[in-house]
Amino acid sequence: MEIYRLTWVSVLITGNSAVGSPFLVQMPSSLKVTTGETFSLNCSLRNGRLDPDYLWYRGFNRSTASVVPSRSGRVFYSTDENGASLRVTGSRRADSGQYFCAVSHNGEKIFSDGTQVYVKEHIKYSQVIFTFTAILFRIKYSLQLNTRIREVLQYFCLLFKSNLSYIKYMLQFYVGLSKYIAKKIIAWL
Numbered sequence: 001m002e003i004y005r006l007t008w009v010s011v012l013i014t015g016n017s018a019v020g021s022p023f024l025v026q027m028p029s030s031l032k033v034t035t036g037e038t039f040s041l042n043c044s045l046r047n048g049r050l051d052p053d054y055l056w057y058r059g060f061n062r063s064t065a066s067v068v069p070s071r072s073g074r075v076f077y078s079t080d081e082n083g084a085s086l087r088v089t090g091s092r093r094a095d096s097g098q099y100f101c102a103v104s105h106n107g108e109k110i111f112s113d114g115t116q117v118y119v120k121e122h123i124k125y126s127q128v129i130f131t132f133t134a135i136l137f138r139i140k141y142s143l144q145l146n147t148r149i150r151e152v153l154q155y156f157c158l159l160f161k162s163n164l165s166y167i168k169y170m171l172q173f174y175v176g177l178s179k180y181i182a183k184k185i186i187a188w189l
Contacts, residue, residue, distance in 0.1 A: 022048030022105050025083075026112035033091050035122045041115050043101030044083030048110075052103040054084035062111045065100055091119045138188045150174075 026043045033039045045052050056077065059065030068086065070077050076087045088095055100114040 020047045022046065022103075022110060024101055024103065024110055024112035026099075026101050026115055028115060029113070030116040030118070032118045032120065034120055035091055035093060037091050038087065038089045039091060039117065040088075041086045041099055041101070041117075042083060043085070043112055045103055045110075048103065048105055052105070054079055055102050056084075056086045057100045057102060057111070058097045059100075060098060062100055062114075065098070065111075068099070093119050093121060095119050138185060 023046050024043055025046060026041065028041075031039055031041070041056075043054060043056075054077070056068040057065035058068050068075060074089045076089075078085045078087070084101060086099065086101070096117055096119045098114045098116050101112045102109050104110075
C-alpha cells in the first residue's frame with residue numbers, strides 16, 4: 001500500500017500538464033548581428049493551451065513595447081507545433097532593441113523575458129580606404145597651401161628687405177592665416 005501511494009503521488013506531479021502557470025521561453029537571450037544580416041528569434045509556450053496566437057513586440061521593456069509589423073517585407077512571422085519564430089532579413093541599425101513574444105491566456109497577455117538584439121554597422125574595407133585617403137588629401141592640401149604661403153612671404157621679404165614694418169605685417173598675416181587653415185583642417189576631420 002505504501003509503494004502504491006508513492007507511485008501515485010509521483011505520477012500526479014510529473015504527469016499533470018495543468019500544474020504550474022503558463023510561461024514563454026524565448027531564445028536566444030541576446031544576439032549581435034551586422035547590418036544586412038538575417039536574424040531569427042524563437043519562442044514557445046510552456047504549461048499552456050496547445051495552439052496559442054503569438055505576437056512579437058519590440059521596445060525598451062514590456063510596458064512600452066509595440067507590435068513588430070510584418071508589412072515591411074523584411075520581417076516574417078511563422079508558427080508550428082514547437083512555437084513561433086520571428087525572422088528579420090537585411091537587418092538595419094534601427095532593428096536594434098529588446099524583442100518580446102507574447103500570447104493571450106485567459107484574457108491576460110503573457111510576455112517572454114525577451115531578446116536583446118544589437119545591430120552594428122557593417123564597415124566595408126573600401127569605405128575605410130576612401131575615408132583615410134580623403135583625410136590624407138586634406139592634410140596634403142593644407143601642407144601645400146602652407147608651403148605656398150611661406151614661399152610668397154619669403155618673396156615679399158626679399159622684395160621689401162628695407163621695410164621692416166611691412167615684413168612684420170606679413171608675418172602677422174601669415175600667423176593668422178595659418179590659424180585659420182588649422183581650424184579648417186580640424187573642421188574637415
